[in-house]
Amino acid sequence: MNALVDINCDMGESFGAWALGNDEALMPWIHSANIACGFHAGDPGVMARTVSLALKHGIQIGAHPGLPDIQGFGRREMSISPQEAYDMTLYQIGALDAIVRAKGGILQHVKPHGALYNLSARQAEIAKALAQAVCDADPSLILYGLSGSISVKIAAEMGLAVKHEVFADRTYQSNGALTPRSHPKALISHPEEMMAQAEDLLLRQQVCSVDGEWIVVRADTICVHGDGPHALQFAKMLYERFALA
Numbered sequence: 001m002n003a004l005v006d007i008n009c010d011m012g013e014s015f016g017a018w019a020l021g022n023d024e025a026l027m028p029w030i031h032s033a034n035i036a037c038g039f040h041a042g043d044p045g046v047m048a049r050t051v052s053l054a055l056k057h058g059i060q061i062g063a064h065p066g067l068p069d070i071q072g073f074g075r076r077e078m079s080i081s082p083q084e085a086y087d088m089t090l091y092q093i094g095a096l097d098a099i100v101r102a103k104g105g106i107l108q109h110v111k112p113h114g115a116l117y118n119l120s121a122r123q124a125e126i127a128k129a130l131a132q133a134v135c136d137a138d139p140s141l142i143l144y145g146l147s148g149s150i151s152v153k154i155a156a157e158m159g160l161a162v163k164h165e166v167f168a169d170r171t172y173q174s175n176g177a178l179t180p181r182s183h184p185k186a187l188i189s190h191p192e193e194m195m196a197q198a199e200d201l202l203l204r205q206q207v208c209s210v211d212g213e214w215i216v217v218r219a220d221t222i223c224v225h226g227d228g229p230h231a232l233q234f235a236k237m238l239y240e241r242f243a244l245a
Contacts, residue, residue: 004242005202006163006221008032008144009235010064010113012050013041013073013227021226023050027057029235030224031243034111034144037092040066040074048099055105062144065092066113074114075181082129085116089133097137109163110134111144112151121149121177131155147217148176163220166207168198168238169228174209176217185210191230195237198222202242 011023012035020041027033033054036042042050054061065088066074080088089112097107112120112130120127127150134141135158145151147164156162169188171179179186188194200207201219208214224235 005219006031006060007224007235007238007243008034008062008111008165008221009224009231010034010036010111010226011054012036012046012064014046015041015043015070022232023226024053025232026224026226026235027053027059029232029239030059032060032062032109032221034062034064034109034113035096036064036066036113037096039068039088039092040070040072040113044095044099047096048103051096051099051103051105055103060108061096061100061105062109062111062142063093063096063107064111064113065089065116067116069115074116077115077119080119080126082125085119085126086129086133089116089130090137093133093137093141107138107141109142109144110137111165117146117151118178120151121146124150124154127151127154128158131158131160134160144221146176146178147219164218165221165223166201166217166219167223168194168201169223169225169234172207172209172215174211174213174215176215179210183210189228189230191233191237194230194234195241198238198241 007030009030011033013020142161143155144163152162
């Protein structure tokens with residue numbers, strides 16, 4: 001299967017007896033799975049089951065490290081040092097990589113989650129620490145980061161392969177950053193509106209900010225949030241529109 005763009009999805013975000021998302025149903029409609037590594041969501045059993053599903057469907061597997069905040073789902077910002085960012089990222093990559101290797105697969109990429117992702121998109125020292133953790137874990141890994149952010153710029157300067165990521169279910173600010181989830185217009189929940197933004201991002205390499213300003217972006221991969229209420233419908237729509245047989 002060739003694709004105009006990589007469709008990635010955040011997965012494995014259940015925990016213990018609590019199920020989140022519809023991972024098995026989503027697998028046929030994506031290309032890459034970002035699997036939670038136990039800090040913001042996921043546990044060893046969930047990680048193992050999600051890896052098995054991804055391998056069964058021939059999906060590329062990525063580590064999805066987050067802040068140690070299960071209660072806040074890794075979306076609450078924490079004050080962390082670059083060393084802490086490095087340590088927690090390397091730890092989580094290693095945990096998932098061990099499971100992937102044990103099941104006969106290969107880890108392809110790393111995509112930070114939530115608040116850790118946003119910190120790395122705007123703080124150079126955090127971005128450098130994350131990129132160094134990826135380099136030290138395996139320099140052949142690809143780093144997924146916010147399109148045009150310092151996260152991907154620093155990682156590329158350090159020699160890592162990168163993918164500039166865009167979002168169809170999140171709005172953008174005029175500086176290219178994602179609109180904070182606390183903002184009333186942060187999320188796009190209607191599938192048709194998501195698709196309209198996806199076409200702007202993927203076909204025209206631009207997006208309209210919440211302030212009405214058009215921003216130029218690079219779109220190597222587009223995210224589907226697996227915990228979203230319309231995730232399955234949206235993934236199917238994206239796949240049928242942008243994936244080519």
